[in-house]
Amino acid sequence: MKSVFTAFVYPLNKILIGVLLIACTALPALHAQEDKSTTDKLDYRGTPGVYGSISSVGSDSLANLMALWAQAFQRLYPHIKFQIQAAGSATASQALTQGTASIGPMSRALTSVEIERFISQHGYPPTALVVALDAINIYVEKNNPLERLTIAQLDAIFSITRFCGHSNTISKWTELGVTKFGGDRAIQVFGRNSASGTYDLFKKLALCDGDYAVTVNEMPSSSSIVQSVGASIGAIGYAALGHNSRDVKSISLSVDGEQYFAPSATNIASGKYPFTRNLYIVVNKAPNTPLPLLEKTFLTYVLSEAGQQVVSDSHYFPVTGRLLQRQLNLILDK
Structure with a gap:
C-alpha cells in the first residue's frame, strides 16, 4: 500500500x-x-x-x-x-x-x-x-478482558514466522483464554505500513525480526490504528503510546512469561517495558x-x-x- x-x-x-x-x-x-x-x-x-x-x-x-x-x-x-x-x-x-x-x-x-x-x-x-x-503500545478494545501477553504470544498473533518461540499461530481469541466473543471469533489484527519506523521497530522487537502475517491490516498512521481497534469487536493493534484514547486499553507485556510490565511512565523511563524507544x-x-x-x-x-x-x-x-x-x-x- x-x-x-x-x-x-x-x-x-x-x-x-x-x-x-x-x-x-x-x-x-x-x-x-x-x-x-x-x-x-x-x-x-x-x-x-x-x-x-x-x-x-x-x-x-x-x-x-x-x-x-x-x-x-x-x-x-x-x-x-x-x-x-x-x-x-x-x-x-x-x-x-x-x-x-x-x-x-x-x-x-x-x-x-x-x-x-x-x-x-x-x-x-x-x-x-x-x-x-x-513506547509502542499494544491496544485492544476497552471491553476486551485480555490484560497481558508474552512477547512470544504477540509474535504468534502478528507474524507468520513465530521466531520468538511460540509453538502455534494464534488466530482466535479462545487461544488466549478469552471466551467473551465465542469460540470462533478470529482476532482482527491492525499494524502500521512499511514506511513507518514503528513498523520496523515492532518487527524487530515483537516479531524477533520475523515476517508479518498477511492477516495484519496495514494502516497509514498510529491514530488510525487506535480508532480501528476501538471501533472493532475482537481487534488488537500496535501504535505509538501517545495516541491512546478512551475506546481502547493497553496490554501489559512480558519477555519471560513471569514479570509483566504496563506501559507506565515509571516502566518506560526505567526500560522495563520492552517496547520503549x-x-x-x-x-x-x-x-x-x-x-x-x-x-x-x-x-x-x-x-x-x-x-x-x-x-x-x-x-x-x-x-x-x-x-x-x-x-x-x-x-x-x-
Missing part, C-alpha cells in the same frame, strides 16, 4: 491541519536529575535574524508533536513558516540525503544503510537528536559548522523546558538530565 500524505503548512500564527490519508532503536538512557543550566545558556526567545521556513519530512508518530512545536514557535516568530509531511520515518533520511528537507523526525534510529547513503552524498554522517521518549529529529549538520540560525533556534526551543512540556502534555515523555545535556551539546557543536 502506497503512502499518500498532505503537507501541513503553518503560515502566520495559523495551523492548517491536513489529513493523512495513507500515511528504533536504541532504548532511552536512564534519567539523571534535570539540569536546566544548559537551556539557560542558549535562549530561543528573541533571537535576532530568525526568519525563513522549515521543511519537515518524516515520522507520523511525531506529526502531532511537530504541529504543536511549530504553533508555539510561531507565537515567538510569527513570520516563520513550516511545511510538515508525515508519511513515515523512512522518508526522513531520503529527504535529508536529497536535500529536500531541513529536519527529519524519526520514530526509530537511522539504519546503517541510511547513514551510508547520507555520507556518500554529503561526506559526513547526519546528526540525530533525541527529542522525546515514547527514543524519538528523534535528524538534521544535516557538517562537522565543526553551526546549524543555520533558524534550525538551531527551533531545535533549542524543542529541547527547552517549554518544548518538553509540549511532549509531556501530548502523553509522551520528556528528555531530561544528562540525555538532554548531550542533545544540546550537539546543537552547540560541543
Whole structure:
C-alpha cells in the first residue's frame, strides 16, 4: 500500500491541519536529575535574524508533536513558516540525503544503510537528536478482558514466522483464554505500513525480526490504528503510546512469561517495558559548522523546558538530565 500524505503548512500564527490519508532503536538512557543550566545558556526567545521556513519530512508518530512545536514557535516568530509531511520515518533520511528537507523526525534510529547513503552524498554522517521518549503500545478494545501477553504470544498473533518461540499461530481469541466473543471469533489484527519506523521497530522487537502475517491490516498512521481497534469487536493493534484514547486499553507485556510490565511512565523511563524507544529529529549538520540560525533556534526551543512540556502534555515523555545535556551539546557543536 502506497503512502499518500498532505503537507501541513503553518503560515502566520495559523495551523492548517491536513489529513493523512495513507500515511528504533536504541532504548532511552536512564534519567539523571534535570539540569536546566544548559537551556539557560542558549535562549530561543528573541533571537535576532530568525526568519525563513522549515521543511519537515518524516515520522507520523511525531506529526502531532511537530504541529504543536511549530504553533508555539510561531507565537515567538510569527513570520516563520513550516511545511510538515508525515508519511513515515523512512522518508526522513531520503529527504535529508536529497536535500529536500531541513529536519527529519524519526520514530526509530537511522539504519546503517541510511547513514551510508547520507555520507556518500554529503561526506559526513547526519546528526540525530533525541527529542522525546515514547513506547509502542499494544491496544485492544476497552471491553476486551485480555490484560497481558508474552512477547512470544504477540509474535504468534502478528507474524507468520513465530521466531520468538511460540509453538502455534494464534488466530482466535479462545487461544488466549478469552471466551467473551465465542469460540470462533478470529482476532482482527491492525499494524502500521512499511514506511513507518514503528513498523520496523515492532518487527524487530515483537516479531524477533520475523515476517508479518498477511492477516495484519496495514494502516497509514498510529491514530488510525487506535480508532480501528476501538471501533472493532475482537481487534488488537500496535501504535505509538501517545495516541491512546478512551475506546481502547493497553496490554501489559512480558519477555519471560513471569514479570509483566504496563506501559507506565515509571516502566518506560526505567526500560522495563520492552517496547520503549527514543524519538528523534535528524538534521544535516557538517562537522565543526553551526546549524543555520533558524534550525538551531527551533531545535533549542524543542529541547527547552517549554518544548518538553509540549511532549509531556501530548502523553509522551520528556528528555531530561544528562540525555538532554548531550542533545544540546550537539546543537552547540560541543
